[in-house]
Amino acid sequence: MQKPRLLWIAFKLIDKSENRVVLLQMIERLNQHFDVRLIAGYSKEALELQAGGRPVEYYDRHGRIPLKWLRAYISQPSVIKRLIRSEPPAIIFVTHGPSNRMLRFILKNARKYGAKVVFDVRTLPGPKNNSRSFKLFSSRLLFASRHFSGVTYITEEMRRYCIKRFGLPDHKSAVWTSGVDADTFRPADLKPADTPFRLIYHGGIISAARGLDRLIQAMDYVKDLDIHLTLISSLREPEAICWIERLKLQDRVTLVDTIPHAQIPAQIQAHHAGILPFPDCDMWNTSSPIKLFEYMACGLPVIATQIPAHRNVLNGKPFAFFAKDASPQALAAAIRQAYSQKKRFEELGNQARAQVLEEHTWNSQAVRLSNFLRSYL
Template sequence: MIIEKGKNTNNFREKKMVWIQPTSRDKALHKMADLEVLNQLAKRKYSIYIIKTTPKINEPSRLENSLVHIISIPLKHLPMILPVMRTFFLLFLLPVQILTTKLDFIIEAPDVSILSFIPILILSKMKKVKLILDIRTVPVETIGFRGFMLKFWFVASIIVAKQFFDGITIITSSMKKEICTRFHINPKKVGIWTSGVSLELFDPFKYVSERLDFKSKLGLSEKFVVFYHGVFTNTRGLTQTIEAMKILQNKYPDVILFLLGRGPIASNLRSLIRENGLQNNVIIHDAVDQSEVPKFISMCNVGIVPLPDHPHWRHQSPLKLLEYLAMKKVVILTDIPAHRAVIGKNECGLYISSIKPIEIAEAIENAYMNKLNLESWGRVGREIVREKYTWEKVAVDLENYLLSIE
């Protein structure tokens, strides 16, 4: 049974779902993008429980401004030990949840906790609980022992889900094709729900009056701002983008690269800025709460998503890109399938064929020379998001898939 978009769900009984939160995102649950789609499902008569770990004893049972319940496992964050301890707790917790709560679905991410599902494979069939593996990304940082283990449990989880789970959900159609081909999975078993954006939060009209004042407060009046927000890692093209600023430094001294976020290479980026004398051309600002991000995007002239053409980026659903588009910003971005799938040939995207500094510099120069056109070019971006990528539409896609496997 499929629910059409916009159809009222009052005739359906309340569904109950357990969502097992990956340990990598436990500390930032309140910022988790998944939480948005879960809130939308809660509005559609789903009772949802997130299982997460926390070092706090008195963790609230519900997040502020959220319809989602929390089941907390009190464990300290010890990177190598935490996933194993959590798996041990889940071995006991999941059977209890199935026996005491009339669950409809349990949704799990691909990691070591897949081991905790072995004891409930038969029990879930008896109680008619559907088990779903949800894949948001393939392993990205795969260096060293930790990287090896991430890849190992990712593959193991998919193999288990293929044989014993009721379904698999994946973030994009291209990743679905890759996973189904690699693991010989029937595509009919796999559903898709993408990243999404809140058009209410990422609303450029809210910042029309304060945008210039905020830009002035940051000391960026009369500057042409190229904006990036997100995690700082070696796999995101940030080093090359800073090197591109060195190329532009003398010719366009009013061009500023603004990096909002944090990450393991933040100190390396600061060193690179100092070594190249770019203190007046590149700004690193610490991460802010998600509610503050639209204000920062509003003050920029153009966004940038310089992800390299690596297998782990080709089939993603780039959340940051969607946030720029929702704010009607033109985006400089690499010509990879993940980006083409969203923007296509629309003029809100300025494609680069690689992350070579010279190509990034040329794209920034192109944006700069067309700065009077950027506002009109960016308008289509919000319509792209409105048509396909609001959290309401994403929740409908997920719900349709869940009901199709009942």
């Protein structure tokens, strides 16, 4: 029996590591029920990738900025129209932030072939984005909720926030979160030495917006303990990392350049606990950090701020050590609490992994999304 066709249109840069992980992991699993075809953008290199057994297709983005952005903008309609016409899909799944013009174009062409269109919301505009960014985001989401067949959200918190903040009409919706490949991210065969007590944060930008300047400052409050922090990312704001030198923490905080995603599990396994210092703001509150599930899958307890994105996963869990806010003092207090329980970490880490296996694998998220999409067939 032929599987229904699903055209996944990702207005994301697939050569960015985290975007690639989400897309390829989910499509591999969705391919059990759908014949999935993926088209995406890229920043520097159009990688030769397979998604669900088919090659990933790209928009034309050759040339220099701003010319490559203009070429992508111009080429997108013709590429999407060709894909819809050549293999008419049952469902078109639109991820991230296309323009209203593009949403209308996709809907118009979908209707020609009787395809349902679903819009996916993964993140809000960042704290540094201006009010215009929110207006554009709001207008896209309003259009999708009124005219598309449905909307999916990254968390229940995101769904509630968007409905209230943007006054969305009643619409069919579902939630699928971030996940982890628990076969790749797994506990180490050989545990790290007991000392020093090693903390890890990886991915994204080392920035104040992520609370990493205050995490570095927190290390100054635990100088009496043998604790070391590793921050993995080549993207670094000087305003954040300057605290390492200012507080003379060079022997306690190590900066590591970005590494291939395949090497991340080994890095995590060499540490005792993962730490997420994200501050209280709408973008983080509604998020679903992949790194949280990667730490848990590797059997690491986690230290985290008490924002909804963390509480909704970790509340009441003995392997979670909460900082009451993102201040250096609160983060330091949570680090001390975790340090005091380090003899229980093997037991706590096993509990963290058990929760991931039950609720937070890519398989479980693919089941959620697949069930929602199959309701249209």
